[in-house]
Amino acid sequence: MTDYKNILVEQRGNVTLVTLNRPDSLNALNTGVLADLIDAFAAYEADDTQRCAVLTGSGDKAFAAGADIKEMVEKDTAQFFNEDFFAGWTDDFTRRTRKPWIAAVNGFALGGGCEVAMMADFIIASDKARFGQPEIKLGVLPGMGGTQRLVRAVGKAKAMDLCLTGRMMDAAEAEASGLVARVVEHDRLLDEAMEAAALIASMAPLAAMANKEAVDAAFENTLDQGIKYERRLFQVITATDDKTEGMKAFVEKRDPKWTGR
Numbered sequence: 144m145t146d147y148k149n150i151l152v153e154q155r156g157n158v159t160l161v162t163l164n165r166p167d168s169l170n171a172l173n174t175g176v177l178a179d180l181i182d183a184f185a186a187y188e189a190d191d192t193q194r195c196a197v198l199t200g201s202g203d204k205a206f207a208a209g210a211d212i213k214e215m216v217e218k219d220t221a222q223f224f225n226e227d228f229f230a231g232w233t234d235d236f237t238r239r240t241r242k243p244w245i246a247a248v249n250g251f252a253l254g255g256g257c258e259v260a261m262m263a264d265f266i267i268a269s270d271k272a273r274f275g276q277p278e279i280k281l282g283v284l285p286g287m288g289g290t291q292r293l294v295r296a297v298g299k300a301k302a303m304d305l306c307l308t309g310r311m312m313d314a315a316e317a318e319a320s321g322l323v324a325r326v327v328e329h330d331r332l333l334d335e336a337m338e339a340a341a342l343i344a345s346m347a348p349l350a351a352m353a354n355k356e357a358v359d360a361a362f363e364n365t366l367d368q369g370i371k372y373e374r375r376l377f378q379v380i381t382a383t384d385d386k387t388e389g390m391k392a393f394v395e396k397r398d399p400k401w402t403g404r
């Protein structure tokens with residue numbers, strides 16, 4: 144296992160657990176974290192033994208309290224523009240991860256922290272989690288997709304409320320708004336996320352990737368295009384050995400044995 148400066152990575156069976164590990168700055172996301180995450184998620188993607196991943200934050204307080212303000216404070220516009228600052232989060236981190244992953248939000252998920260959580264396939268939150276896009280209080284706006292993903296997750300009213308006031312949303316409100324899939328007791332968070340990941344990891348891997356791709360397509364396509372895309376993916380996946388095995392196992396009343404073929 145590679146040693147990273149800003150994250151911890153551990154394989155538990157066929158689930159990869161990635162922990163943001165800058166607790167002194169509430170796991171603030173700097174370019175080092177991004178580089179480590181790109182590398183760790185590429186390794187996860189390439190490792191056939193790994194079938195689901197969980198991303199969480201170290202410490203008891205934060206998933207991530209945002210992009211690292213101390214890294215940005217002295218940068219000027221030319222630098223932000225020249226580096227295409229934040230592009231790596233979209234272009235190199237999330238887009239290349241076709242396997243499923245869950246965000247286990249253990250505390251503050253603010254600014255970039257909320258944005259990274261929303262990049263996950265779904266979020267499981269501790270009852271102590273707080274979500275927000277407080278960038279307006281810094282005189283800026285979200286830069287890693289927050290305005291776009293938040294609207295899609297919770298609708299315009301709440302997205303505008305959060306972005307314009309910078310207020311935080313607690314876990315109950317986040318669940319009621321559709322931002323998070325489940326809220327669990329703080330002490331149960333990692334167990335619950337790892338159990339969900341293990342369940343996903345026990346499914347046919349190609350089917351998991353196809354399900355993820357089809358759900359994500361709903362954000363890009365019209366309903367008609369999306370339904371057609373889903374149908375084509377469904378037809379393609381029927382060519383897999385795992386389709387034959389899955390259906391036979393059901394009929395024969397036994398557990399399937401997936402090969403990932």
Ligand code: CO8
Pocket residue numbers: 167168169171172208209210211212213223228251253254255256277278281283284285286287
């Ligand atoms: N960046 C860097 N350091 C941070 C960050 C951060 N985002 N958040 C917290 N820290 C540091 C603090 O500076 C402090 O360090 P130190 O001990 O050296 O002073 C340490 O973490 C602990 O934080 P606090 O003492 O503030 O802890 P509290 O419990 O009092 O408060 C909060 C917790 C409410 C989470 C508070 O830390 C806070 O408000 N943090 C900032 C939240 C925020 O504004 N996030 C958005 C950041 S901007 C962003 O994500 C996208 C920007 C897009 C801009 C595009 C521009 C081009």
